[in-house]
Amino acid sequence: MISNGHGEDLIALKIIESLHRLQPAWTVKVLPLVGQGSCFQGAIDKGWVQKIGPGARLPSGGFSNQSLGALLSDLMAGLPLLTWKQWICLQKERKSTAAILAVGDLLPLLMAWSIRRPFGFIGTPKSDYTWSSGPGQALSDRYHALKGSEWDPWEWHVMKRRGCRLVAMRDRLTARGLRRHGVNATSPGNPMMDGLAQSDPPASLERCRRILLLCGSRMPEALNNFRRLISGLLQMPSPVPLAVLAALGSSPHQNELGELLQNLGFRSCPPPSSALEAAECWVNGPVLLLIGPGRFHRWVAWAEAGVATAGTATEQMVGLGIPALSLPGRGPQFTHGFAERQSRLLGGAVRTCESEQELGRRLAQLLNDPLLRQEMGRMGRQRMGPAGGSEAIAREVIGQLAPEH
Structure with missing residues (x-):
């Protein structure tokens, strides 16, 4: 298994888990091309996955395609030598x-x-929804429309090689576009929705409006985005009891947030209930902020809406029918272009804001408009598709790539 990014690692892991259930005797080796592939560690510790190859944390966090500056920083950090090794x-x-x-x-x-x-x-990152939805006036949109696919001719060429026995896309629209170019592409399902379950919030949160906060995990960008998202929430025009569930990834670490939160007027307090599984609890007027590293899968179903500067986790959230607002920053990942592309990919289930003030104002509107939340949620579920993609892909892998006896 070769994967090139945090989101791709997670998708690879879900497929590997399904493969292990179906073919426990298989030996699976993983080569993460970006970062350390930390999400594989649990499977490695259990002995049914082996990690190979060198890894390194690149300055862009794997998003060198977002800007020339990000590409140059990765090249200076040794990307060509790493790829060669x-x-x-x-x-x-x-x-x-x-x-x-x-x-x-x-x-x-x-x-x-x-x-x-x-x-x-x-093929995980590209979808024809990004150019076939929305205004479509950008030069890149016209380029993709001319080709009839977001994938490029040199990529079709490799996908059509004799040795390529399986091509799976994230949605039917993208697979259909590739088939028009002679690629035998399928869309068995989206693994990103596997392992997510609906659940009711605990009683201690029932009187609050519940917001999931996703700031991403690439430092120092994630820390700056966390501050901007919190600042936007504090500028909501009509303060209401608000429970903000900050589901952190591997970074920023909760210890890095204390001074920042104090500067924003928060004070530390005990969590209102052990059922929340929060590592830390902070309060600022009507805003209750819960900090939870690794709590995304637990907290996402409790939210009524989200504020986000993340990639894969944002897609998973709206795939559960939870609408979101995003706040683009300087990057290298969550730039304005990335946010707009994400919004169009998800059919407007996540909508971009230009400032912290706009984020607060539009979040208040979203919370007060159940029909808008319902419509955005419906579109998110449609664009992401149902669960079950990991096993469907695993069965295609077994059928098409199984060792010949």
Whole structure:
């Protein structure tokens, strides 16, 4: 399994978990091209996944395609040498490898093809919804419309190679666009929605309006985005009892937030209930802020709406029918272009705001308009699709890439 980013790692892990249930005797090795692949550690500790190859934290966090500056910073940090070492590692694994599954975009696709073993490709970041929805006036939109696919001709070329036995896209629209170009693409389902379940909030939160806050995990961008999102919430025109569920990833660490929150007028307090599973609790007037590292899967179903500067987690949230507002920043990940693309991908289930003041004002409107929340939630569920994609893809992997006896 080759993956190139935090979201791609998570998708790869969900597919691996389904493969392990269906084929427990298989040996699965993972090569994360970006970062350390920390999400695989649990499976590695259990002994049914092996991690190979060198890893490194790049300045862009894997988003070198967002801007020229991000690309240059990654190049200066040694991206070409890292990629070369990873390719050499794959070459050494070639004789003991039955097949390769690449998750992501062009780089893992090329890596899988170059090893000359049977391979499959899970195309996660691109969707034809991003150019076929919305105004479509940008030059890139016209370029994609001219091709009839967000994927490029050189990518079609690799997907059509004889060794490529499986191509799976995130939605039917994108798969259909590739089939028009001779790629045998399918859309078995979206693994991102697996493992998420609806649940009722605890009684201690029932009198509050509930907001999920997702600031991303790439530092220092995530810390700055956390501050901006909290500042926006504090500027809501009609203060109401508000429970803000800040579901953190691997970073920023909760210890890095104390001084920031104190400067914003928050004071620390005991959590109102142990059922909340909060690591820390802060309060500022009618705003109750709960800090919870690794609590996304627990808290996401409790929210009425979200504020976000994240990628994969935002898509998962709106896929559950929870509308969201985003606040683009300086990047390198969550730039204005990224936010607009995300909004169009999700059919407006997440909507961008230009300032902290606009975020607070529009969040108040969203909370007071149940019909708007319902419509945005409906679109999010439609664009992300139902759960079950991981097992469906795993079964296609077994059918198309299983070692021949």
